Amino acid sequence: MHVEPSPLKTHAAIRDARRRGLRIGCVPTMGALHPGHVSLVQRARAECDFVVATIFVNPTQFGPNEDFSKYPRTLEADLEMCRAAGADLVFTPQISEMYAADAETIVRVTKLSTVLEGAHRPGHFDGVTTVVTKLFQITEPDLAYFGQKDFQQQLIIRRMVLDLNIPVTVVTCPIIRESDGLAMSSRNRYLSAADRAVAAEIFQALQLAEQLARESLAAPAEIAERMRAHLEATGTMQVQYATVADPQTLAPLETWQRGTSGVALIAAKVGTTRLIDNLLLEF
Amino acid sequence: MHVEPSPLKTHAAIRDARRRGLRIGCVPTMGALHPGHVSLVQRARAECDFVVATIFVNPTQFGPNEDFSKYPRTLEADLEMCRAAGADLVFTPQISEMYAADAETIVRVTKLSTVLEGAHRPGHFDGVTTVVTKLFQITEPDLAYFGQKDFQQQLIIRRMVLDLNIPVTVVTCPIIRESDGLAMSSRNRYLSAADRAVAAEIFQALQLAEQLARESLAAPAEIAERMRAHLEATGTMQVQYATVADPQTLAPLETWQRGTSGVALIAAKVGTTRLIDNLLLEF
Numbered sequence: 070m071h072v073e074p075s076p077l078k079t080h081a082a083i084r085d086a087r088r089r090g091l092r093i094g095c096v097p098t099m100g101a102l103h104p105g106h107v108s109l110v111q112r113a114r115a116e117c118d119f120v121v122a123t124i125f126v127n128p129t130q131f132g133p134n135e136d137f138s139k140y141p142r143t144l145e146a147d148l149e150m151c152r153a154a155g156a157d158l159v160f161t162p163q164i165s166e167m168y169a170a171d172a173e174t175i176v177r178v179t180k181l182s183t184v185l186e187g188a189h190r191p192g193h194f195d196g197v198t199t200v201v202t203k204l205f206q207i208t209e210p211d212l213a214y215f216g217q218k219d220f221q222q223q224l225i226i227r228r229m230v231l232d233l234n235i236p237v238t239v240v241t242c243p244i245i246r247e248s249d250g251l252a253m254s255s256r257n258r259y260l261s262a263a264d265r266a267v268a269a270e271i272f273q274a275l276q277l278a279e280q281l282a283r284e285s286l287a288a289p290a291e292i293a294e295r296m297r298a299h300l301e302a303t304g305t306m307q308v309q310y311a312t313v314a315d316p317q318t319l320a321p322l323e324t325w326q327r328g329t330s331g332v333a334l335i336a337a338k339v340g341t342t343r344l345i346d347n348l349l350l351e352f
Numbered sequence: 353m354h355v356e357p358s359p360l361k362t363h364a365a366i367r368d369a370r371r372r373g374l375r376i377g378c379v380p381t382m383g384a385l386h387p388g389h390v391s392l393v394q395r396a397r398a399e400c401d402f403v404v405a406t407i408f409v410n411p412t413q414f415g416p417n418e419d420f421s422k423y424p425r426t427l428e429a430d431l432e433m434c435r436a437a438g439a440d441l442v443f444t445p446q447i448s449e450m451y452a453a454d455a456e457t458i459v460r461v462t463k464l465s466t467v468l469e470g471a472h473r474p475g476h477f478d479g480v481t482t483v484v485t486k487l488f489q490i491t492e493p494d495l496a497y498f499g500q501k502d503f504q505q506q507l508i509i510r511r512m513v514l515d516l517n518i519p520v521t522v523v524t525c526p527i528i529r530e531s532d533g534l535a536m537s538s539r540n541r542y543l544s545a546a547d548r549a550v551a552a553e554i555f556q557a558l559q560l561a562e563q564l565a566r567e568s569l570a571a572p573a574e575i576a577e578r579m580r581a582h583l584e585a586t587g588t589m590q591v592q593y594a595t596v597a598d599p600q601t602l603a604p605l606e607t608w609q610r611g612t613s614g615v616a617l618i619a620a621k622v623g624t625t626r627l628i629d630n631l632l633l634e635f
Contacts, residue, residue: 173464176516202516209519234489
């Protein structure tokens with residue numbers, strides 16, 4: 070496995086692989102890898118000939134009051150996980166190599182970026198779409214792998230890829246969970262033991278939503294309220310949103326109709342740690 | 353020469369050429385071709401193995417009060433000029449194939465896009481950078497050719513290519529002029545005979561700027577004033593800007609210093625026709 074910080078050399082290595090007729094898979098990450106990320110690299114390994122993972126804690130997707138400076142950096146462990154999962158190349162750029170001092174170009178998905186996560190984290194998705202465009206130009210993948218955990222993110226990236234004709238197929242991979250259902254996240258390590266126990270209620274709320282939807286016991290807005298009530302019953306969780314939305318537009322779902330699918334989405338702060346999770350409601 | 357309206361088929365044809373090891377050159381145009389465009393195709397022909405021209409009157413770069421609907425469409429003549437200049441492929445997409453009804457992604461060069469043309473044509477450069485990003489993704493060129501006539505445009509595209517790591521080399525080609533110096537433009541055909549005569553004063557003003565700069569007779573701001581005075585002396589021209597700017601930042605140049613270069617830029621309306629032109633001041 071090759072570890073390469075240079076954008077130009079990464080591009081050259083991948084061009085070379087492409088020239089040899091290899092199918093390129095890319096897994097963009099911010100490092101602090103966990104089994105969720107590993108599942109993406111493994112999926113890329115199974116479907117592609119040449120697998121590139123990228124590790125870059127992208128400053129432009131963090132708000133001024135967010136955790137950029139204390140975001141976990143665990144490069145050695147990350148590289149070991151990439152190696153074990155079968156990556157051929159890991160791209161590990163420095164910030165100065167990714168952003169020129171006079172850089173001023175942004176890629177913006179104007180509507181999907183403004184709701185839910187976008188409403189709570191202004192500018193976040195501009196940072197995501199801009200850096201992912203850059204990573205796609207550098208790594209020129211045939212397929213790119215994202216986790217369903219960041220549901221809105223994968224939707225926005227799909228929209229961007231379509232709108233900009235970027236020649237990549239976006240693959241969304243299932244959420245990997247702890248044994249009690251907590252979605253794996255690099256931020257889980259911030260949780261105290263008490264908060265860690267409370268955090269498991271997020272998945273309980275999503276499962277409640279699924280049960281209510283499956284049994285047609287409640288309209289989408291009612292289900293959203295039931296999720297919120299479940300989370301607030303913990304006494305300590307600050308719910309930022311709990312919604313049942315259209316999985317394509319993210320607009321709140323109005324009614325269940327034959328063939329309707331939805332996605333239950335939650336963002337909540339547990340202690341000082343902000344967690345998100347979601348569950349597709351498809352029957 | 354192949355004429356192809358489909359983005360997917362264009363992409364496939366170019367991927368095939370690339371797989372054969374060919375060097376791809378792209379010339380993005382809005383049609384209504386004139387010898388300026390022909391010079392771009394010829395340059396691409398000389399430097400590349402496979403030359404693609406694109407003809408697309410991009411609606412998103414026209415303002416609501418601009419000339420999108422009456423922009424000249426001369427497809428048959430355009431194709432003949434492309435053929436004669438040696439294009440291998442001409443990409444001629446429909447609007448509906450370029451913009452999905454629910455498209456919502458923009459590429460924005462945030463600073464350079466706001467001055468000069470950007471100040472007079474709000475949103476114009478967002479349309480340009482977005483469509484050029486799309487054309488670059490579809491045609492995946494090694495080199496892309498733009499005219500210096502649209503000086504700010506080529507600068508913005510260079511900035512975007514750097515900022516987004518798009519693997520293309522931008523080549524800027526000299527302005528092609530009529531015998532009296534008027535820069536070739538698709539919009540010149542709108543000029544009445546009287547306006548056509550007045551329009552030639554734009555190049556006269558630029559040459560005045562060059563002479564004053566060469567002879568160090570005036571500071572940049574004075575030269576800009578002299579250009580404006582020259583244009584306004586026509587009695588009929590409405591000057592939108594006349595400036596001597598830094599060729600990298602487009603900020604008004606303050607002083608001439610050893611090794612300073614500048615660019616004289618003019619936008620003016622002659623009758624109802626808006627014309628732009630520029631001249632590099634490098635000594």
